[in-house]
Amino acid sequence: MRESAALNTLDALDRAIIDRLQGDFPVCESPYAEAAAALGIDEAELLARLQRLLETRVLTRFGPMFQIERMGGAFVLAAMRVPEADWERVVAVVNAFPEVAHNYRRESWQRHGQADEAIGAIEANEFNMWFVLATETPDGIAEAVKKIEAASGLPVFPFPKLKEYFVEMKLAVRA
């Protein structure tokens, strides 16, 4: 994928910043200076590095990660089955909604992967667009679903979490 080219441009310091600053950024007067000291660099260098990592989209954000459920809001995973011929239009329609926090194109290994007789074929699971809706109230999810269905002309299938067993999104840089 084209984004992987960015790996070649990451040096050891970039990697250390990404690996060690995915959490625990201090809440204090001069947090960048404090975080920089822990990395053995100065504040100006850390700020410049973060700026560049954001500009080159190695980082998508630097800041707080909110759990909107704890504020009365909701995050819900939803999927759509988008015909190939209609793909570009539907991507534009769905992404235009601010309630859509992330959106991924996905393909089923069962359908598109190498044949594997050990895995039985599953019919009709061609959900190819998966996105996360984030709204300020639980009712906002149903409203967003309706709006996306109206704008796209396609059904939206919500997959709300019934139970969360584990969430840990920190990932070490891999060469």
Added chain:
Amino acid sequence: MSAAADDLERRLVLATQGGLPLVPRPYHALAEQLGVPVEQVLARLSGMLECGVIRRIGAVPNHYAIGYTANGMSVWDVPDERIDELGARIGALDFVTHCYHRPRRMPEWPYNLFAMVHGTSRDEVLAKVARIAELLGADCRAHDVLFSTQILKKTGLRIGA
């Protein structure tokens, strides 16, 4: 976030959902922007971290850019009466980054357990998925892996002003 979140909390979310200011004293900049004393900003953010409204503060990497070019959402059909025990065991595997019980959507979608697996190649992800299958044994009635082939959007939470 009508009920639980008060006005300052909501304004802090609005002011930082796009990211923290990249200036030496970012919380002072926020305080100035919001017209409240910096002590209040620091105390409130600490409180939000403590109670989990803020999961963490830091860098959010683009998974692809840091080498995780294979991202597989593994999905499993397991017996409902066993799912909590199985979900806890799958969630405890070191290579699973998210694990949830979600509803089936029959007839299109028989899967009720979702486990996200990241790797540097599809083979690595598939090898990890095979370990999940092994762990589930006969409790796995069907499964699939949905590999992401493109990030279409990744802005994170954006509430309106």
